[in-house]
Amino acid sequence: MTPVLELRNITKRFPGVLANDHISLTLEPGEIHALLGENGAGKTTLMNILYGLYSPDEGEIVVRGEPVRITSPTDAISRGIGMVHQHFMLIPVFTVTENVMLGEETVRFGDVLDRKAAGRRVRQISEQYGLQVEPEVRVEDLPVGVQQRVEIIKLLYRAADILILDEPTAVLTPQEADELFKIMRTLAQQGKSIIFITHKLREVLEVADRITVIRRGAVVGETRPAEADKNKLAEMMVGRHVNLEVDKEAAKTGPPVLTVENLVVFDERKQVAVDQVSFEVRAGEILGVAGVQGNGQTELVQALTGLRPARGGRITLAGTDITQASPRQITELGVAHVPEDRQRDGLVLSYPVIDNLVLQTYYQPPFSRGVVLQGRAMQENATRLIEEFDIRTPSEETTAGSLSGGNQQKVIVAREFSRPIHLLIASQPTRGLDVGSIEYIHDRIIQKRSGGTGVLLVSPELDEVMQLSDRIAVMYRGRFVAVLDATQVSKEYIGLLMAGVTPEQAGTPTAPRKTVEVTL
């Protein structure tokens, strides 16, 4: 059977980087083919080439037996290739129908939009593939999992039969991911071929028919789930034996450093984002907060760090009430915060590394005497921290914007970890980083914990939370659904809680129910 798609020796160079190195891959009709690789391996570049956003320096693309040159996304679509991006390409204020028909609008009398006809087609596609999407709802009012399905409808509306899904489960709970896999299988059964990009080993083993592993821009192996196992795949991805477990001794906890009682926080739309949450973090332990992004974690961290007002409840840090404290007061009381969005909140990209390293402390001695900044002290500080934290930068004067993601995060970590602190709040500390940087940051966090600091770790990456935490809290719709001992809980159980299943219905932590009937 001729492959529906063939990539032969695709090569792409960017200044200083060989993103794709003679990559070859085939896709059979009705197949789900996973493209596995860590962040930065070149998977997205490859798919962008396929989708017409880049053109390859060498190699060719063969669609249904015919060599083609794909010059733009429109061109790709016309050949039946569609892509669902990691960051959705949806317009929040438009309805589902408007989003789906944009670019392919149904019109009457010349240019007038025919929303009804388009809406009918959207509904028909939704029913055919079990997508359950209402056409006339504004996209911004839909939950993330449903928005993703709108993206899929966009492709099906245009009769795509080669679908590329780029890290689709990044924003989904394990259960929503399973829903997605079901949909993928339906699509494959109805003749669609799917390329599925991910760095998550578990998913690949669950849904793929074939797996191609990419490392540093080149194919390092191809296999089938039946013949592969997680450790071997990880090794292929990274190139060396990867310790999937983190070494840590049992927690030696002390008194609570952070106590939160009945905390209530609103989001931008004045709706309750954190709904009467209570918990505590003790010295020397890591409390991980698991949950799909968008369930109030961001607002929780903002309230704890003074960036968003608390509307109710109390926050106490080592005995001091900080419920209405300002960010600076909280920092001065010994709290470090590694923010979720490092480029927006954690750094000033146009400032040199020197300035970024003193962003929290510039106004105190030794960096300021009275009103005047002490350049030399700042310089010495920078030199010391660059070495100690292994920040790869041409000089301390380099602007932070020129550094790689991993090094930017190291600047933040260096800054936050080099002060005496009682509490560390780390929000998605390894988002978008390569494996080496991830290991480094995890090590540093464990170090802090061993040193007696209390750590609050907030991350949608369940693996990370499970590896590092001593206790795990699950956040769903603004509430802490449960707080569990990390050593006595299974991933499936947490996954159920993350999706909104109540503890009673989910079974026991070590033996979660396999099928749960709930309306999500």
Place this chain on the structure above:
Amino acid sequence: MATIALQPRYKLVSPTRQRVLGIIYLALAFLLWFAFIRPLTADAVTTFGMTPGGLGVRELAPWQLPTRTTILLMAAVTAVVGGVQLVRGFGRWSTLVLGLVVGVFVFGFLIWSAAGRSLNLAGLLRATLSAAVPITLGALSGVLCERAGVVNIAIEGMMLAAAMMACLVGSITHNLWIGLLGGILTGALMAAVLAVLSIKYMTNQIISGTVINIFATGMTSFVSSKFLQTNQALNDPGVFRTFPIPGLVDIPLVGPIFFHNNMFVYGMFVLLFVLQFALFSTRWGLRLRSVGEHPKAADTLGINVFRTRYMAVILGGLVAGFAGSYFTLGSVGRFDEVMTAGRGFIGLAAMIFGNWTPFGSFGAGLLFGFANSLAAGIAILGSSIPSEFLLMAPYVATILVLAGVVGRGQMPAADGTPYEKE
């Protein structure tokens, strides 16, 4: 993305704002009584003339009001509203109530100013419409550009340049229509420069807008000093005459005001309807708005972001050119230096106030136009308030509006961000 909505168990409007507004309303009621009612004699009568102006137009009988009683009534209403606002608030209707109270207060002020005398109310309304024309057209220009994601603060400069060109070309050719064409094309030309700077060179759009404004001011004053002042023949294009729309013009009060105007006013109405429809019910409009909301998404669907933005900005320039021509060819019939006097910027405020929609812009334009005409009307009455303060009215109104008295609405999400193709 969005947090899943829960039942709002907590109040939506901040209690402080509610109380402050309540106190303000009560204060206004008090002011109405104290400043306006007390000094009046009991039998003062305010006459509102109803002559909209124009030849052969039917006049309505003047509207006479017993001054004291009317203002007393208004003060009472305001006080009651203030009380309710203080205690309960109006929830979703807060903004509407605010608008009503302001309206009542202004009307009371009018009645007081015209106490014992006659004020031509219909004339005032007519002047409001005239004043609203350049502001609304400016706002429409802004809507076109900003809905596509390009901030355009150069509307003032475009209007000024167009005004001068329309005057110059009209004078040279002795033809109003060619003059108008000259004005419109000038607007488009300046818009093209803005477009190239903002889209191709990706400059900061506020700076490129300022470039156009400074250039226009310099260029028009230069030409005016060198040619128009010295040679009167170059500064005398004539004016488009007003004409009635038969039938509609006979509707009492509304007829003469709306349907006996020159082509600029009619053109504005046509543009209003056309743009409102085009933006929200056609494919062209959907694509334009998508480029302003999420250009990357539009790009992946095959829409040419750059071309759409160029088109939107140049169309906006055409409208601004039309607006500018109004100053010379539709109003005074000659060009004076910097005659636009900030109305391009007020147009921007009207656009924001009108939530980036054509109809909204018109409403806002009427409001600002009213502030303008009110000042003129009061000055004619010989009020005790110096005319300079009244002339400040539209500018102060703009600041108040922008200060979020009405809230900030929904601007296009990608407004102002240059689009970079990777």
Place this chain on the structure above:
Amino acid sequence: MTEETKPKLDAGKVLTQELVGEGKGAPRGGGRQVAQAVIVPLLAVVTALLIGALIIILTTESVYAAFRASIGSGLVESLRVVGEAYGALFAGAFGDPAKIAAAISSGDAQAIRRAVNPFFESLVAATPYIYGGLAVALGFRGGLFNIGVEGQLFVGALCATFVGYALTGLPTIVHLPLTILAGALGGAIWGFVPGYLKAKTGAHEVINTIMMNYIAFRLSDWLLSGPMKRAESFNPVSPWIQDSAKLPRFFDSPIRFHAGFFLALIVAGLVWWFLFRTRWGFDLRTVGANPHAARYAGMSIVLWTVMAMGISGALAGMAGSNEVIGVNYNMAMSFSSGYGFDSIALALLGNSHPVGVVLSALLFGALRNGATRMQVVAGIPIDIISILQALILMFIAAPAIIRSIYRLRAAGKGEQVVSLRSWGE
């Protein structure tokens, strides 16, 4: 290439533009960065002057007449006209070298003063530009676009004038600083209002400052025709200020060069020190560069937005009061020749850095001074300066245009980011 290497553009919330800028104080990156920072502005000015020459040629009758005769005579006439215009510009800005030489050899003090006057007059003209440019530059550093400098300098002038004529019997050492302070305070208040509105309600300062300008003009109109009008005059002009409120001059008439110039330089130095050597300046710049990170770092966005506009307004107010206490000794509606708007181009030409601002101010002062003479001698309306400014501003804002015209290499990684925000924030 991962997505991480590219700084994210937060749609709708941040307008970013690459301007050649410097992080703090003198550039440490070596000659290359300095060269970059100087070449583009220099070429911008030169190119603008060339285009100005073209405009002059196109709008002069005699050129057309000469072209009708022959191409040759047309070209000659063009060159003559431009030469006459720019010659007048130069003479007006710096003085006529022939006249200066003659005056010196004659030994007549008055003649010398007259001959050298243009140069000093350029310095006098540059002084309000220094303040205005600093005002706009400081605003930019704080992430704000202060187009209200014109209005702020009017209000500053009003306050300084009032304190200048109303307070009598005070010694200079008290009166003069008080007057200067009044001017700064007036401007500060006028800048404070839009700053406060921006901080608290998010209303964009571009429109608000423009509105404040018009309000300031009307206010001045009213005051100068009414409460602040000089009794014995028919015109709207203020009374003369007391001698004790005047800035000392260094030479006799006609040279008007006064101490305000040096005061302005001192203020420029203070602004530099404030922005780059104090923690307050660090706060202000960080709020401008990235308000999210600034909040995270514990800085108060509200405070520094208001302070930035307030200090900016104060500097603008000093520009206005400078004209009153140093040059005119009274105030009339026509006292400002559009310093406020010129300052915008100035600040950008100077990279929003005090040193660049001072240099640009000297240039603009010379241009404006020279243009007055150009108007008288060659009949070129002074508005051509605005046209030149707009062109300079355009070339600075889009350096790619200059680079493509002159085939320069693209600038390296040293380029900085100065951010201005759109309506939403």
